Amino acid sequence: MKALEIHNLKKTYANGVQALKGIDLEVSEGDFFALLGPNGAGKSTTIGIITSLVKKSGGKVFVYGYDLDTHSVDAKSLIGIVPQELNFSQFESCMEIVVNQGGFYGISRKLARERAEKYLRQLGLWEKRYDPSRTLSGGLKRRLMIARALIHEPKLLILDEPTAGVDVELRRSMWKFLRDLNNQGITIVLTTHYLEEAENLCKNIAIIDLGNIIENTSMKYLLGKLNTETFIFDLKIPLEKKLSLPDFILNVPDAMTIEVEIRRDQNLNELFDVFSREGIYINSMRNKHNRLEELFIRLLDKNNS
Amino acid sequence: MNRKVYLTAYNTIVIKEVGRFIRIWIQTILPPAISMTLYFVIFGNLIGPRIGQMSGFTYVEYIAPGLIMMSIINNSYANVVSSFFGAKFQRHIEEMLVAPIPNFVILGGYITGGIVRGVIVGIVVTIVALFFTKLHITHYMIVISIVIMTSILFSLGGLINGIFAKKFDDISIVPTFILTPLIYLGGVFYSIDLLPEFWQAVSKFNPILYMVNAFRYGLLGVSDINIVTAFTIITIFIIILFYFSLYLLNTGKGIKT
Ligand SMILES: Nc1ncnc2c1ncn2[C@@H]1O[C@H](COP(=O)(O)OP(=O)(O)OP(=O)(O)O)[C@@H](O)[C@H]1O
Numbered sequence: 178m179k180a181l182e183i184h185n186l187k188k189t190y191a192n193g194v195q196a197l198k199g200i201d202l203e204v205s206e207g208d209f210f211a212l213l214g215p216n217g218a219g220k221s222t223t224i225g226i227i228t229s230l231v232k233k234s235g236g237k238v239f240v241y242g243y244d245l246d247t248h249s250v251d252a253k254s255l256i257g258i259v260p261q262e263l264n265f266s267q268f269e270s271c272m273e274i275v276v277n278q279g280g281f282y283g284i285s286r287k288l289a290r291e292r293a294e295k296y297l298r299q300l301g302l303w304e305k306r307y308d309p310s311r312t313l314s315g316g317l318k319r320r321l322m323i324a325r326a327l328i329h330e331p332k333l334l335i336l337d338e339p340t341a342g343v344d345v346e347l348r349r350s351m352w353k354f355l356r357d358l359n360n361q362g363i364t365i366v367l368t369t370h371y372l373e374e375a376e377n378l379c380k381n382i383a384i385i386d387l388g389n390i391i392e393n394t395s396m397k398y399l400l401g402k403l404n405t406e407t408f409i410f411d412l413k414i415p416l417e418k419k420l421s422l423p424d425f426i427l428n429v430p431d432a433m434t435i436e437v438e439i440r441r442d443q444n445l446n447e448l449f450d451v452f453s454r455e456g457i458y459i460n461s462m463r464n465k466h467n468r469l470e471e472l473f474i475r476l477l478d479k480n481n482s
Numbered sequence: 483m484n485r486k487v488y489l490t491a492y493n494t495i496v497i498k499e500v501g502r503f504i505r506i507w508i509q510t511i512l513p514p515a516i517s518m519t520l521y522f523v524i525f526g527n528l529i530g531p532r533i534g535q536m537s538g539f540t541y542v543e544y545i546a547p548g549l550i551m552m553s554i555i556n557n558s559y560a561n562v563v564s565s566f567f568g569a570k571f572q573r574h575i576e577e578m579l580v581a582p583i584p585n586f587v588i589l590g591g592y593i594t595g596g597i598v599r600g601v602i603v604g605i606v607v608t609i610v611a612l613f614f615t616k617l618h619i620t621h622y623m624i625v626i627s628i629v630i631m632t633s634i635l636f637s638l639g640g641l642i643n644g645i646f647a648k649k650f651d652d653i654s655i656v657p658t659f660i661l662t663p664l665i666y667l668g669g670v671f672y673s674i675d676l677l678p679e680f681w682q683a684v685s686k687f688n689p690i691l692y693m694v695n696a697f698r699y700g701l702l703g704v705s706d707i708n709i710v711t712a713f714t715i716i717t718i719f720i721i722i723l724f725y726f727s728l729y730l731l732n733t734g735k736g737i738k739t
Pocket residue numbers: 190191192194195196214215216217218219220221222223261739
């Protein structure tokens with residue numbers, strides 16, 4: 178069963194911007210799916226169409242087999258959405274916001290209150306349940322939107338940059354929370370600019386750029402495709418002469434730093450041998466990007482050239 | 483099953499809407515009470531006695547129904563326009579748009595919110611009026627139905643204004659340039675019998691004239707116009723605005739990109 182199927186989805190905004198140029202996407206039931214792409218790629222537009230907030234210009238969307246055009250009530254009941262921008266009333270309390278959202282899905286106030294308690298507790302909002310939402314910190318506002326999205330216990334949870342502006346600790350706990358939901362069988366689609374987050378959480382991935390899907394595969398396969406890695410070496414003493422390392426791709430941004438790209442079939446020992454021979458002393462070393470970031474940048478470069 | 487879902491959704495919108503204007507009662511309930519007090523003091527007690535009788539009633543008795551109606555009109559309109567525009571502006575309208583609620587339920591919820599505000603303010607203003615004049619109801623059914631129908635009509639008007647509004651200023655354009663003049667020229671303060679024939683004819687194009695007179699008929703038993711005509715005209719307006727609002731919601735005008 179596909180949790181989400183998108184066929185040839187197109188969107189041209191009123192101002193003429195062609196945000197989606199006919200994308201196809203499939204997300205299986207139980208998947209943890211990352212939709213990645215640079216700013217303005219079309220991620221939120223895609224999510225907006227799936228959640229009935231943006232009118233599509235062409236194409237089809239199916240949610241658990243329900244056509245959004247003809248069976249919108251069934252489709253909508255299955256989706257939970259955490260949008261990129263805050264979209265709750267600034268004057269209502271957390272409790273009101275979450276319980277009312279339940280009401281919009283036809284859930285009785287009694288049941289909605291029980292569920293609200295469960296999710297507000299899990300997300301650390303219970304103490305603040307009667308506070309007006311505008312008084313919450315940025316990170317807690319995002320969590321409030323997660324609680325709200327879960328009130329009708331959706332089978333497909335879509336999160337548009339849920340961890341933007343969230344501190345490291347909250348982000349980690351949010352990851353755990355999402356992973357637990359996924360383990361309970363909820364299909365999750367997530368967008369993020371933290372590639373580490375996608376690498377950590379997601380099983381499958383699509384990269385969208387300029388309104389087109391440029392990669393759609395499993396995280397494992399994608400990372401497997403990466404056959405080089407760049408390391409940065411900080412030196413103890415400045416380089417005096419021009420360095421040459423015939424076997425390696427080399428970049429020297431300044432006299433105290435060397436960047437070296439290393440293929441899979443090479444190893445670091447060879448490199449250190451050369452360093453010792455040349456009298457280069459290394460203070461510290463680190464990865465230039467995380468692995469996914471490297472791939473991501475390459476794919477985008479390729480798409481833009 | 484759907485009917486139960488829709489009913490719960492409808493109730494939720496009503497709870498949210500009523501909760502909203504009660505929470506800010508100082509901006510929603512209190513002002514009409516104050517302005518009514520001023521109207522009664524100035525037109526009723528100070529100027530009224532010099533005007534003498536109108537259609538066989540003291541002036542303050544004559545204007546009371548019109549003033550109550552004016553509050554109902556203004557408040558049902560204001561409730562929906564500011565709530566709907568606020569929901570658009572803060573984007574929490576999206577909470578409803580993502581949920582499986584058909585547009586007629588959303589429409590019904592907002593209209594009910596407008597009716598409740600209209601009725602509550604109507605009652606408050608009536609209590610104020612009782613300090614200045616006696617009021618008795620001649621035709622109960624007419625009073626109740628005209629209050630409800632007027633609130634529905636102006637809630638719909640407010641909703642349409644809210645849909646088209648792009649900025650906060652836009653929500654006061656219709657009240658300032660259309661509603662207030664129509665109310666003042668709609669026979670709140672005078673009987674149109676006082677007007678020259680030409681202006682009497684012109685006045686009959688003003689829908690508010692029919693509501694004010696129907697309400698006055700319900701209370702005092704006098705009206706400038708035929709009651710059946712009044713109800714027919716109001717009903718036609720409601721039907722037109724209802725379907726127009728529904729059409730706007732269905733096309734996502736002003737709320738979906
Ligand atoms: N309401 C709108 N009217 C006109 N153009 C829009 C509208 N919303 C988005 N766009 C344009 O559509 C394109 C895709 O925007 P979208 O918000 O989907 O990108 P995104 O991938 O979510 O980006 P980000 O990572 O910055 O959130 C952009 O060029 C954007 O400027």
